[in-house]
Amino acid sequence: MDLRIFTEPQQGATYDTLLTVAKATEDLGFDAFFRSDHYLRMGSVDGLPGPTDAWITLAGLARETRRIRLGTLMTAGTFRLPGVLAIQVAQVDQMSGGRVELGLGAGWFEEEHKAYGIPFPKEKFARLEEQLEIVTGLWATEVGKTFDFHGTYYDLTGSPALPKPAQARVPVLIGGHGATRTPRLAARYADEFNIPFASVEDSERQFGRVRAAAREAGRDPGTLIYSNALVVCVGKDDQEVARRAAAIGREVDELKLNGLAGSPAEVVDKIGRYAEIGSRRIYLQVLDLDDLDHLELISSQVQSQLS
Numbered sequence: 001m002d003l004r005i006f007t008e009p010q011q012g013a014t015y016d017t018l019l020t021v022a023k024a025t026e027d028l029g030f031d032a033f034f035r036s037d038h039y040l041r042m043g044s045v046d047g048l049p050g051p052t053d054a055w056i057t058l059a060g061l062a063r064e065t066r067r068i069r070l071g072t073l074m075t076a077g078t079f080r081l082p083g084v085l086a087i088q089v090a091q092v093d094q095m096s097g098g099r100v101e102l103g104l105g106a107g108w109f110e111e112e113h114k115a116y117g118i119p120f121p122k123e124k125f126a127r128l129e130e131q132l133e134i135v136t137g138l139w140a141t142e143v144g145k146t147f148d149f150h151g152t153y154y155d156l157t158g159s160p161a162l163p164k165p166a167q168a169r170v171p172v173l174i175g176g177h178g179a180t181r182t183p184r185l186a187a188r189y190a191d192e193f194n195i196p197f198a199s200v201e202d203s204e205r206q207f208g209r210v211r212a213a214a215r216e217a218g219r220d221p222g223t224l225i226y227s228n229a230l231v232v233c234v235g236k237d238d239q240e241v242a243r244r245a246a247a248i249g250r251e252v253d254e255l256k257l258n259g260l261a262g263s264p265a266e267v268v269d270k271i272g273r274y275a276e277i278g279s280r281r282i283y284l285q286v287l288d289l290d291d292l293d294h295l296e297l298i299s300s301q302v303q304s305q306l307s
Helices: 015-027 054-064 082-096 110-116 124-140 181-189 200-216 238-247 252-258 264-276 292-306
Strands: 002-007 032-035 069-072 100-105 147-150 155-159 172-175 192-196 225-234 260-262 281-286
Touching (some): 002 015, 002 292, 015 032, 015 054, 015 292, 032 100, 054 069, 054 082, 082 124, 100 124, 172 181, 181 200, 200 225, 225 238, 225 292, 252 260, 260 264, 281 292
Parallel strands (some): 002 032, 002 281, 069 100, 172 192, 192 225, 225 260, 225 281
């Protein structure tokens, strides 16, 4: 089971804070550092000093880390034109020496679009499908050849399809709870399917839908990686768990029900339940980015038992 650190910088974090967490992620033996792609805070936090851009952040981290994978859960398809996104991701992959992964979603948070003047189209999912075809098609085009795409929402003619990523194939993550279209897209384009903030039972049901969609598309379902994203709150004792829950404005019982919370032994046991249904990676949503002792505890007493 891979453990990856997943951050939500729109809730309030500078680049320096993210760099500190990413370096701790690397030093403590975690597999990857991922971040959300949002421009507006959620909930009652002040969000200061303001948002950071996902791919600018990852470009910086690409040069200041050496081992960990870097990526997004999920890049909003509404934020960037697909041709531009393909260039950005390929460049950051080169800058990292081939450690980038692209999580791409349709975009959903209308308020942040209004706040920063970003169009919020109604037909987001159909656009996402075209975006996936364009981004992966540009990367797959042989050097010296051109790429054309004529869709409903995007039109590319004679693209040189450059630059190329350092990796032969940048892993693409698709995720969500949708029962029909999401599994179909994952079966066609994804290297990894991720379901965020879901129970073991709901995860098992959705993984089953993705496996069925893969078989229907003529793909071996085993060629997909299945993963979860879950909030994490671990403590050496009940008092420490309660303190960490309070620091992120959550209740312990709710966190235990909907996330990975409690003692290291409790969290290892719950991760084991996800592993039993086929999950191979857990993205640990870390909400208090100043609590590096939390990461050290997870590394030494949770990750060590899983490996």
